[in-house]
Amino acid sequence: MNFEEFFSIFEGCELKENKIIIQSKLYDVIDFVKNNYSFDILKEIIAVDNQSLGIELIYHLYSTIDEEDLFISFSTNNSEASSIVNIFKSAQADENEIYDLFGIKFIGNNELKRLYMPENWQGYPLRKDYVQDEMRQNWNDNDNT
Amino acid sequence: MNYLYFLYIEFLAKHNIPKLFGDITFYVIPFCIIAFALLVVVLFLVLAERKLLGFFTQRKGPNRVGYWGLLQTLADAFKLLCKENITPSRVDRFLFNLAPILAFVPVFVALGVIPYSAEFTFINTQTNVILYLIMAAFPVLSIFLAGWASNNKYSLFGAMRCIAQVLSYELPITFVILSIVVLSSSMNLATITLSQMSKFGIFSWFLFPCFLGFLIMFISILAELNRCPFDLPEAESELICGYNTEYSGMRFAIFYLSEYAMMFANSIFITILFLGGYLSPFGKYFMSNSFLLYFEQAFWLFLKAGILIFIMIWIRATLPRLASFDLLKFSWAILLPLSIINLFITVLIKFGGFLCS
Amino acid sequence: MTTTTLKLNLGPQHPSTHGVLRLLLELDGEKILSCEPDIGYLHRGMEKMAEKLSYIKYLPLVDRIDYLAGFFYSELLCRTVEKALNIELSDRVRAIRTMLLELNRISSHLLWIGAFLMDLGATSPFFYAFREREMILSYFEKLTGQRMMYNYFVFGGIRKDIEFLDDVQKIISILPEKLHDYERIITENPIFKRRCVNKGILEPEIGLNYSITGVNLRASGIDYDIRKNDYLYQGFDFAAVILQGKDSWSRYKARILEIKESIKIISQALDYLKKNEKLEQKHINPLNIRLPEGEYYQEIEAPRGLASCYIKSTGEDRPYRLKWRTGSYYSVNLLRKLLVGEYLNDAIAIAGSLDIILPEVDK
Numbered sequence: 094m095n096f097e098e099f100f101s102i103f104e105g106c107e108l109k110e111n112k113i114i115i116q117s118k119l120y121d122v123i124d125f126v127k128n129n130y131s132f133d134i135l136k137e138i139i140a141v142d143n144q145s146l147g148i149e150l151i152y153h154l155y156s157t158i159d160e161e162d163l164f165i166s167f168s169t170n171n172s173e174a175s176s177i178v179n180i181f182k183s184a185q186a187d188e189n190e191i192y193d194l195f196g197i198k199f200i201g202n203n204e205l206k207r208l209y210m211p212e213n214w215q216g217y218p219l220r221k222d223y224v225q226d227e228m229r230q231n232w233n234d235n236d237n238t
Numbered sequence: 239m240n241y242l243y244f245l246y247i248e249f250l251a252k253h254n255i256p257k258l259f260g261d262i263t264f265y266v267i268p269f270c271i272i273a274f275a276l277l278v279v280v281l282f283l284v285l286a287e288r289k290l291l292g293f294f295t296q297r298k299g300p301n302r303v304g305y306w307g308l309l310q311t312l313a314d315a316f317k318l319l320c321k322e323n324i325t326p327s328r329v330d331r332f333l334f335n336l337a338p339i340l341a342f343v344p345v346f347v348a349l350g351v352i353p354y355s356a357e358f359t360f361i362n363t364q365t366n367v368i369l370y371l372i373m374a375a376f377p378v379l380s381i382f383l384a385g386w387a388s389n390n391k392y393s394l395f396g397a398m399r400c401i402a403q404v405l406s407y408e409l410p411i412t413f414v415i416l417s418i419v420v421l422s423s424s425m426n427l428a429t430i431t432l433s434q435m436s437k438f439g440i441f442s443w444f445l446f447p448c449f450l451g452f453l454i455m456f457i458s459i460l461a462e463l464n465r466c467p468f469d470l471p472e473a474e475s476e477l478i479c480g481y482n483t484e485y486s487g488m489r490f491a492i493f494y495l496s497e498y499a500m501m502f503a504n505s506i507f508i509t510i511l512f513l514g515g516y517l518s519p520f521g522k523y524f525m526s527n528s529f530l531l532y533f534e535q536a537f538w539l540f541l542k543a544g545i546l547i548f549i550m551i552w553i554r555a556t557l558p559r560l561a562s563f564d565l566l567k568f569s570w571a572i573l574l575p576l577s578i579i580n581l582f583i584t585v586l587i588k589f590g591g592f593l594c595s
Numbered sequence: 596m597t598t599t600t601l602k603l604n605l606g607p608q609h610p611s612t613h614g615v616l617r618l619l620l621e622l623d624g625e626k627i628l629s630c631e632p633d634i635g636y637l638h639r640g641m642e643k644m645a646e647k648l649s650y651i652k653y654l655p656l657v658d659r660i661d662y663l664a665g666f667f668y669s670e671l672l673c674r675t676v677e678k679a680l681n682i683e684l685s686d687r688v689r690a691i692r693t694m695l696l697e698l699n700r701i702s703s704h705l706l707w708i709g710a711f712l713m714d715l716g717a718t719s720p721f722f723y724a725f726r727e728r729e730m731i732l733s734y735f736e737k738l739t740g741q742r743m744m745y746n747y748f749v750f751g752g753i754r755k756d757i758e759f760l761d762d763v764q765k766i767i768s769i770l771p772e773k774l775h776d777y778e779r780i781i782t783e784n785p786i787f788k789r790r791c792v793n794k795g796i797l798e799p800e801i802g803l804n805y806s807i808t809g810v811n812l813r814a815s816g817i818d819y820d821i822r823k824n825d826y827l828y829q830g831f832d833f834a835a836v837i838l839q840g841k842d843s844w845s846r847y848k849a850r851i852l853e854i855k856e857s858i859k860i861i862s863q864a865l866d867y868l869k870k871n872e873k874l875e876q877k878h879i880n881p882l883n884i885r886l887p888e889g890e891y892y893q894e895i896e897a898p899r900g901l902a903s904c905y906i907k908s909t910g911e912d913r914p915y916r917l918k919w920r921t922g923s924y925y926s927v928n929l930l931r932k933l934l935v936g937e938y939l940n941d942a943i944a945i946a947g948s949l950d951i952i953l954p955e956v957d958k
Contacts, residue, residue, distance in 0.1 A: 133803045136894075137920040139905050151905075153892075157803065157819050183806030186928040194642075209638040209957065218643055219916075295722035391603050395625070395939070466716065467786055475611040475714045476943050558786050559716025562625065562940055 099125065112151070112164040119167050120175045120201075123152060127180055132156045132163055135177075138187035140195045142221045143168070148195055150174060169197065176202035194219040241357050268360035272349050280498045281311040287498075287551050294555035318491040326389070326484055333387035338485070338492040340380035345499040348373035352506050353428040355516045355535035365425040367415060370507060374462065377500060378404040381471065381481045384493070388484040396480025399562060400464060400471035406569040407461040407468075413577035414451040414458075417584035418444055418511045431515030439521030443514040447587045451580040452512045454573050456546070459504045461569070463497070466554035470562055505546040506539060513542045600628055603939075607636045611714045611943050614953030618930065618946075620939075627942055630934040632927045637957040645917035650676060650750065651881040653913075658744040660919060661955045663706055666692075666699040667897040668919075669748045674827075675893040675904045679886040682751045684827075685875040687868065691757045692748065693827050694864035695735075697857040698763070701770070702731040703898040704850045704857075707950045711847065712781060714947035715790055720781055727773050734762045750884060752876030763865055767858050774851060782848070791844035795933055795945030798841065805932065806925040809900030810853060811949055814838045814845040821896040831860050843948035850950075885912050899923045899950050923955040 096113070100106060103122055106115045115122050126132045132154035139151040147170035154163045167174065176199035177184045188199045193208040196217035207214060214232075216223050243264060250260040285300065285307065292299025300307035325331060350360040351370045363369060378400055385397020419425055421444055422433035436442035445452050461468040472480030482493045509515060516535035518524075525534045560568070606617040615636035621628040641660055645653050650672075657672050658665035670692060677684070684692070709724030732742045737759050739745040747754050781787055797807065799815045812819055813836055820835035822828045836852040838845040886908035894903035900922020907916040926949040933949075934942045 134806055134808070136806060136808075136901065137903065137918070139916075139918045141907055141916045153903075157817055160824075181806065182801075182804045182932070183925050183928060185931075186806075186925055209635040209640075218640070219646075291718070295719045296726060297722065391601060469716065470940070473716060473940065475716060476940050478610060555719045556780065557717060558712060558784065558790065559940070560786055561790050562938060564789055 098129070109166075111162070112166050114166045114168075116167075119150075120177055120180070122165060123154075123177045124180050126154060126163065126165070130156065130163075131158045133158070135181035135183050135187075136162075138184065138191060140191045140197065140219070142195065142219065144221050148172065148197060148220075150191070150197070152177075172196055173198050173200060175200050178202050193217070196220065265360075268350065269346060272346055272360070276345070276349060276499050276502075277495075279502055280495045281315070283498045283502060283547065284311045284314075284494075286547070287554075290548065290551045291555055294552070315491060315495075319488055321487040323487040323489055324484075328389045329484065330387040330389070333383045334484075335489075337380045337384035337387060338489045338496075340383065341377050341496040342492050342499070344373040344376035345496055345503060348500075348503045349506075351427060352503070352510065353431055353515060354539060355532040357532060358536070359428055362426070362428060366427050367419065367425045367430070370427070371412070371415065374500070374504060374507070375404060375408055377496060384485065385481040388481070390484050392477045392479075393481050393483050396471045396473075396477050396483070399477075400481060402562075402566060403464070403468065403470065404462055406566050407458040407573070410454050410569065410573040410577040411458045411462070413574070413581055414448075414455045415511065417448055417451050417577075417581045420581070420584055420588055421447060427510050427515070431510055431517060434514040435517050437521045439517075440514070440519040443512060443517075445512045448512065448580065448584050450576060451584065452508070454577050454580065455508055455511065456549075458569075458573060459508060460550065460553070461565070463501050463504060463550075465501065465550055467557040467560050468565060469559060470565060473559055501547065501550065502543065505543040505550070508546055509539060509542040515539055607633075611947065612953075613710060613947075613951060616927065616951065616953055616956070618934075620934075620942075622939065625939045627934050627937055627939065630931055630942075632930050634927060634953070634956050637953050639954075639958065641919060641958040642917055645914050647913070649882075649912045650884045650886075650914075653917075654749070655744070655746045658746060659954065660921065660958055661703075661897065661899070661902075661923075661952060662743050663952060664699050664703040664898045665743055665745050666695050666748065667895060667902060669746065670696060671893060671895050671897075671902055671904045673748045673750050674895065675891050675906050676750045676884065676886065678893055679889070679891045679906065679908065680750070680879070680884070682877055682879070684752065687871055687874050688752045688876050689827055690864040690867045691753055693831065694757075694763065694861050694868070695745075695747070696827075697860045697864075698731050698734070698766070700898045701854050701857050701861075702728045704854050705731075707850060707898075708777065708781075708847070711944075711947045711950075712787075714943050715787065717781070717787070720777065723773070723777065723780075727770060730762075730766050730769070734759065734766065737762065750881060751879045752874075756874040757868060760865060760868060763861065767861050767865070770854070770858055774854060777851065782851070788844065790941070790944055791842060791847060791948070792840075793842050793844075794941055795843045795937070795948055796841050797929075797933065801932065802929075805929045807900065807922075807929055808925070809896065809898070809922050810836070810849045811846055811900065811922075811926065814849040815841045821894055821901060825895065828860070831863050833860050843944060846948045846950075883912070885910060886914075894920070897922060899952060899955060900926070919958055921955040921958065923951045923953075924958075926951050927956050 096108070102125065103115065103118060106113055134155045134157065136153040136155050139153065141149045143149050147168045149166055149168045152165040154165065174197055176188055178188065178201065185202070185204065188202050189205055189208050191197050192199065192205045193210055194217055199205060210218065246264055247257060247260045289299040289307065300310035303309040303313045325334060348370055351366045353359040381400045382397045385393040418430060422430045424430055424433065434443050464471045472482070482490055485493060516539040518538050523531055523534055525531045601622040603620040603622050604617065605620055606612040607615040617633040617636065619631040619633060641656065644656060654669060654672060657668040660668045705724040705728040709721035712720040735745060736742045739747040797811065797815045799817050802812045802815045802817065808819065816837060816839040818835060818837050823835060833856045836849050836856060838849050886906065888908055888910045891906045892903065894901055901920065902922060903920040905918040906914045909915045929949065930946055933945055937945060
């Protein structure tokens, strides 16, 4: 697929292996590739905690027309990213999961809540700095309300 | 019944017991008989349903307790007796306890109305068809009470659906019964049975002039019994158990038993209306002894009712549940007009010759 | 007049939520105004466990992600690791894996048919479907020693060569006539059609937007079957089932047709396996699997939609990050959209038709 137009509009993006790495304008990028390159499925959002490099969000898109995959990578250092629920409704599920397990706040998504973990749970389990300490081991639903 | 009454009084007179005692007890004994017989019948019905469902779904069904699983229902009833009767804290206690009783009592009355053989009708009034109708529709009240008093949303939905369902299927039933009343010129079940008697046996049953009515009646009775495919009030995949979700122990057992008792009573009712009641399908009886004749008549009645029950169980094993709106639509838009047409047809059959001449 | 809506808590213990799904419904009468799925009652931390365990220790666990189709997830993990280690599978291993996957797909679809009809209130098909499923599970038990958590695939191949091929032959010769029976009792049943045709319409655009994949999407008319490009399925003659109906009935029909396609694949694999006797596979030391540094991604067509595995490795003996994508997770999200405006008893049928299974949702 020809991404020349894409790179001319969004500067500072680079193509690494099969992944487009972007620094900002997450919402605009996803919106652009959906409308201009017919990437109609957001298969999933993968979050990876790269410790000092921040948390990397990999948006995996797919086009049923061209039968092609696209990975868009976006790293965040301040645990914030813009929500793309308005573009892909399926992102609600992914963003909620990432919010629960990585603690990333998606700006624009008001329905974020703890999904797997109890509502008053401290910390985010899939982050690398998460430790199963005494408090969490002895956690009891009734004590911490 | 008169014949039996005289036998009984004669028997008492022989032993020097006053007639007054006989007059009173003569009307009490039948209900004791019904109560006992009903328990046996229901235990057998539950077993039959489980066995048949097992047969339809290629399983064995209950086969551990007693020979061929015969005592399974008894064991279940005993288990339910021993279980705790849980009354949830937020229920309306009085209505909650009243509901199962109200579910079971009308069944006795309904069964008392039925002529089991030429002499066995415990309550023989001139209009006992109507009495039966009232009693058959009575359990819906207890379902409503159970659903409301349980303070559970699922129970409430079950009760809600049940009332809508019974209300809409009661009308076709009434119209069909009206056509039977026209055919037999009587509102007495015993007379209705007798008016189907002739030497042609099966061919003089009301099933033939009123076949449409039979189908409507059978479908409506299924709906009124909340049986599959009309089991919306207790649709277990939607409402968990419907109106009896909160019931446990013996209270649940009473609901369960009354359901089967009502199924039994209703299939006997259809048999009387359409299939000649206790009459033999061959036009003549095999027993000459008058006492054994009663048993033969009762045998025919139960056999015909048994076939209907078998069909009900068969339907349950085959069909999925209707959607709630289809259910109501089916009654008001299809069954009700058809039952009115059926009434016209039967009136024409009955008085057609008269009108032509 | 003030009126209020009724909040109904459907689940987590409810007969028709197929596990522990909880739906918070807002009802007006029996009409659903809003639906909020609540999940997490079966969460086992599959992704977190992966970061703590070496690959071979993690392998037996992945069967549990979807306990009705366990082969798919162990296949997925094996394939991702094989991709990273550049291991090519021999044709015999490929045929064995394909055959087992398709058998497992059939067993999963059969269970769905039973459970779906149970949701609709028909009890008998449940037992019929389980009777056929039992044949497949007994075969799996004979082969792997387990009925549901097989742990049969290993990195680079399979644990031991395939056996009891006559059983498979028997299964695929019996199944078509049983499917014919299903069609007679279910497919043309007027009540079943009333409850399924034009109910729960899933427009293709909505399906794509909600990331629905697998049979549910194909029943809405979108030709997206990952098996076509999967090298495991190369050389097998089969067609993706595409239906245009978009409703519950199409989703049911698509699964029936998909079982037929699976039977086709199995019989081809079986012919191949009977001809070729020798099993060749590369033995790798399972205790010392270290993926080279990098990211690996693999996807597969599971019975409940596209399943994928993402592994990021830093060269250690365990993944740095492992992420599963499961089909049901997105189907649950779709319920928010699909159930609104439906009546309660249609809603149960629609939710059932999407084939949601909770261990897959919660991982």
